[in-house]
Amino acid sequence: MSEINRAAVAHLARLAHIEMTAEELDKMAGELDVIVDSIKSVQEVARPEVPATSHPIPLTNVFREDVVGETLSQELALANAPDAADGRFKVPAILDEE
Template identity: 75%
Template sequence: MPEITREDVAHLARLAHIDMSAEELDRMTGELSVIVDSIKTVSEVAGDDVPATSHPIPLSNVYRDDVIGETLSNEEALSGAPDNADGRFKVPAILDGE
């Protein structure tokens, strides 16, 4: 894989609309090169017999049961609101029209 150059980093920064100083470009060039080299090293070590993983420990059903718990009444929910109307929170309009 070709080495990451300062021009590559400047190009990526422009694409991402990120203003970077000359010092930041130099530092990021070195950091990205290290990251790419590290990924390359891991890719070389991981053979076809090593499956890709997103978690080092297998996860099983990490979701809890959807059980209705204690809830607030409408009056309790609105009790701390600075303004309400017709049983709803009243907020300033942010759009013209409706």
């Protein structure tokens, strides 16, 4: 017997203020029923002796080492800037404040 039927989907659609055609209700009921069946099959496999996992492959540290690499000098960084002042990029003001 289906867990999700057309009447249940119509009720939820009314609660969510979603207008659905008869075809959409039938299609959604079928799709939601497949999802519920899939969850049931996963629940059947989930047993206390089976440890929960967040990732199928054990991972260690996936981050690279935090090592300072080659950096630009202030002069080199500002070399192609359209406008600079006091060792900084100069950009147009975005607020009407003085």
